[in-house]
Amino acid sequence: MAFGSGCHWCTEAVFQALKGVDKVEQGFIASTESNTTFSEAVIVHFHPEIITLDILIQIHLYTHKSTSNHSMRTKYRSAIYYFSEAQKEGSALLLVNLQSEFEAPIITKNLPFKDFKPSEIQFTNYYKNNPNKPFCQTYINPKLKLLQTKFSKHLTDNIQRKSIK
Numbered sequence: 001m002a003f004g005s006g007c008h009w010c011t012e013a014v015f016q017a018l019k020g021v022d023k024v025e026q027g028f029i030a031s032t033e034s035n036t037t038f039s040e041a042v043i044v045h046f047h048p049e050i051i052t053l054d055i056l057i058q059i060h061l062y063t064h065k066s067t068s069n070h071s072m073r074t075k076y077r078s079a080i081y082y083f084s085e086a087q088k089e090g091s092a093l094l095l096v097n098l099q100s101e102f103e104a105p106i107i108t109k110n111l112p113f114k115d116f117k118p119s120e121i122q123f124t125n126y127y128k129n130n131p132n133k134p135f136c137q138t139y140i141n142p143k144l145k146l147l148q149t150k151f152s153k154h155l156t157d158n159i160q161r162k163s164i165k
Helices: 008-016 053-062 085-101 134-150 157-161
Strands: 002-004 021-030 039-046 079-082 109-112 115-118
Touching: 002 008, 008 021, 008 039, 008 053, 008 134, 039 079, 053 085, 053 134, 079 085, 085 109, 134 157
Parallel strands: 079 109
Antiparallel strands: 002 039, 002 079, 021 039, 021 115
């Protein structure tokens, strides 16, 4: 699966914090039709027997502005990118079922994955390499705190125990 939201540094850090996620590829994803422009996103390689697609999508929706159709949505497309028909159908159903947990309508799109351009190496693993930088403290730490509160059983041990300000 692949996910687009806000800044891919944040999205990368969120998914790297989860048990059952082997690899997170940070970069830019393009889809089809009216979504062919590249926007910041990550590809998440995971073990569905450890962490389900349902949980990944819930975490995705809760850790970005999935109900806000702001002016930067071309660069920061709120999306779930699927690689198969089964993922397409599962994601679409989950988006409908999870709507009741949000006051405003979810604007996250369910889109086919078309193309990927990886980020330059100096920008990957940004949080792991720079946890004390102001950007990480301001934007990523609140997302990790939310994970500790709402999704703690799905976190890697080092994030579960980490004191995040």
